[in-house]
Amino acid sequence: MTFQGLKLKTLQSRLIVFLLLPVFLIIFSGGLLSFLYTRTIILTQWNDSAVLKLQRAAHTIEMRLLKPIELMDMLFQISNKKNTPLSLDTIVAHLETLEGIIEANFKDSSDSLLLSAENSMPTRHGMMPFRHSRISKISNPEYNTDAGHEIVTLLLTLVDTSGGDMGQIEIKMRFDYLLKDIIRLGWWQSDMACIVAPDGKYMAHTNMTMKGRHYLGGENDPLEQAILEKMKTDPFGTIQSKGYPPEMVAGFYKLEQVPWTIILFAKGDLILKPITHYRNAFVLGSAILIFMILVLIRYHVGKIVAQIKTLSKNAQTVAQGEYGSPVRVDSQDEIGQLVENYNHMVAGLKERDFIRDSFGRYVDPDFAKMLLKHPDAGALGGKRREVVLLMSDIRGFTALSETLSPEIIIRVLNQYFSHMIKIIQDHNGIIVDFFGDAILVFFEPLSGATADTALCSIQCAFRMQSEMKAFNKEMQAKQLPELGMGIGIHAGQVIVGNIGSDTRAKYGVVGSAVNITSRIQAEAGKQEIIISESIFQYIEDQLHVKKTFSAKLKGVDEPVTLRVIENIL
Numbered sequence: 182m183t184f185q186g187l188k189l190k191t192l193q194s195r196l197i198v199f200l201l202l203p204v205f206l207i208i209f210s211g212g213l214l215s216f217l218y219t220r221t222i223i224l225t226q227w228n229d230s231a232v233l234k235l236q237r238a239a240h241t242i243e244m245r246l247l248k249p250i251e252l253m254d255m256l257f258q259i260s261n262k263k264n265t266p267l268s269l270d271t272i273v274a275h276l277e278t279l280e281g282i283i284e285a286n287f288k289d290s291s292d293s294l295l296l297s298a299e300n301s302m303p304t305r306h307g308m309m310p311f312r313h314s315r316i317s318k319i320s321n322p323e324y325n326t327d328a329g330h331e332i333v334t335l336l337l338t339l340v341d342t343s344g345g346d347m348g349q350i351e352i353k354m355r356f357d358y359l360l361k362d363i364i365r366l367g368w369w370q371s372d373m374a375c376i377v378a379p380d381g382k383y384m385a386h387t388n389m390t391m392k393g394r395h396y397l398g399g400e401n402d403p404l405e406q407a408i409l410e411k412m413k414t415d416p417f418g419t420i421q422s423k424g425y426p427p428e429m430v431a432g433f434y435k436l437e438q439v440p441w442t443i444i445l446f447a448k449g450d451l452i453l454k455p456i457t458h459y460r461n462a463f464v465l466g467s468a469i470l471i472f473m474i475l476v477l478i479r480y481h482v483g484k485i486v487a488q489i490k491t492l493s494k495n496a497q498t499v500a501q502g503e504y505g506s507p508v509r510v511d512s513q514d515e516i517g518q519l520v521e522n523y524n525h526m527v528a529g530l531k532e533r534d535f536i537r538d539s540f541g542r543y544v545d546p547d548f549a550k551m552l553l554k555h556p557d558a559g560a561l562g563g564k565r566r567e568v569v570l571l572m573s574d575i576r577g578f579t580a581l582s583e584t585l586s587p588e589i590i591i592r593v594l595n596q597y598f599s600h601m602i603k604i605i606q607d608h609n610g611i612i613v614d615f616f617g618d619a620i621l622v623f624f625e626p627l628s629g630a631t632a633d634t635a636l637c638s639i640q641c642a643f644r645m646q647s648e649m650k651a652f653n654k655e656m657q658a659k660q661l662p663e664l665g666m667g668i669g670i671h672a673g674q675v676i677v678g679n680i681g682s683d684t685r686a687k688y689g690v691v692g693s694a695v696n697i698t699s700r701i702q703a704e705a706g707k708q709e710i711i712i713s714e715s716i717f718q719y720i721e722d723q724l725h726v727k728k729t730f731s732a733k734l735k736g737v738d739e740p741v742t743l744r745v746i747e748n749i750l
């Protein structure tokens with residue numbers, strides 16, 4: 182048989198294919214579904230976690246930006262509660278104590294003059310009454326040559342009790358202070374972070390490979406361009422590059438207080454590391470499972486296949502007539518029962534062949550096989566049908582045996598029978614029995630007409646008489662007397678079948694026609710062949726009759742007409 186072009190000639194290959202294939206498909210489909218489900222969960226969790234941690238990072242930056250305002254609001258509240266005037270130098274002094282602030286100055290809204298911390302803040306009523314402050318502007322980071330690092334200038338507008346602008350506080354903050362711990366506050370696999378303006382211009386970045394780049398997407402990077410497009414519509418989100426695992430994964434979050442967006446980048450294999458580990462573990466586990474199944478098939482099924490191969494090999498030799506020794510039974514399962522039944526079958530075949538070989542001593546082996554093909558050939562009982570009977574006898578052998586030793590007699594008979602049996606088998610004659618030196622044979626018309634069977638029997642008789650010449654030459658060479666044989670042939674109704682019991686039987690004929698044949702044979706002289714009228718009427722136009730006579734046979738009421746034939750026309 183074939184399986185999609187694959188020829189499966191052995192049981193073991195079929196078991197491997199039809200057992201491993203479903204197991205592999207089940208494992209693969211189940212693992213694939215589990216993998217996809219797990220990957221979806223991990224990606225969902227990562228997206229939620231990434232946005233949350235980006236939010237934390239943005240909130241931290243905003244808190245650092247708002248610390249000066251919170252400080253000033255607190256000072257205003259204390260001043261109002263104590264009804265104590267708040268001087269400029271007090272505000273500036275407190276601002277400069279904050280972490281990350283390099284310098285703080287006051288800028289009057291009336292003359293735009295920058296006043297130092299020593300100047301007071303005059304008003305119409307003495308000291309300036311502030312209500313609160315707000316961020317009016319924040320500059321892009323600029324490199325300060327004197328400080329040796331980037332700074333951000335923050336302008337805080339001072340608002341009076343009526344809501345009017347009273348001036349601005351200019352605060353210069355270290356930019357690296359705003360970005361402090363941004364990687365730690367982002368997601369754990371990040372190795373690159375940046376802050377961009379709404380137009381995509383880089384304000385800061387933490388990776389050396391981004392040095393010299395000014396705009397997000399400026400290198401025509403598909404991932405950065407996708408982030409830039411999504412920033413126009415969404416306040417936050419995550420983007421993956423193509424491929425699996427993606428080469429890079431990015432997340433962004435817009436700050437609320439300032440027009441900045443935090444973007445964090447990470448390598449996709451790090452983000453999807455748990456999924457990759459799960460995939461590798463799944464592939465390795467599946468390979469180990471399939472390998473174990475293969476080992477089990479080779480170990481357990483291999484024994485079964487070996488026994489089946491032994492049975493198949495022995496069956497081939499049995500078909501050729503060689504039975505060999507019984508196959509050893511190694512198990513009590515179905516295979517063991519099969520081997521045991523095989524041994525019983527071979528034993529039965531041996532017995533049958535013994536019977537057939539014994540039967541074949543009396544008929545030609547090929548003709549014996551043909552007989553065994555008939556349903557009734559092996560059953561006791563028989564059927565009445567017309568057959569052709571032939572009986573031969575050596576003339577004067579009884580008197581001759583009185584003068585010879587038993588050993589010589591048996592040797593002469595065996596040599597005589599060896600010549601005659603071969604001829605009888607060649608003509609599909611069935612030897613019923615040996616009566617001393619006489620042979621009783623019948624020819625059964627299993628297929629064809631009785632006339633053909635009658636002609637075949639006569640041809641057999643002439644060959645037997647001709648063979649006597651070769652036999653007598655052998656007798657002369659051994660200084661033994663020559664022998665002569667008479668043959669009688671008759672056709673009649675007999676019962677043909679297995680005669681005997683269940684323990685011992687033989688295939689033969691019973692009926693008066695057998696006795697008549699014996700009587701006809703007794704009328705034949707040396708080298709003569711005598712046929713009855715029943716034979717003559719079938720093939721009278723094919724025979725040359727030498728003599729016709731009437732004889733009174735024992736057991737027959739009326740005289741019968743017999744003919745001595747010389748040859749076949």
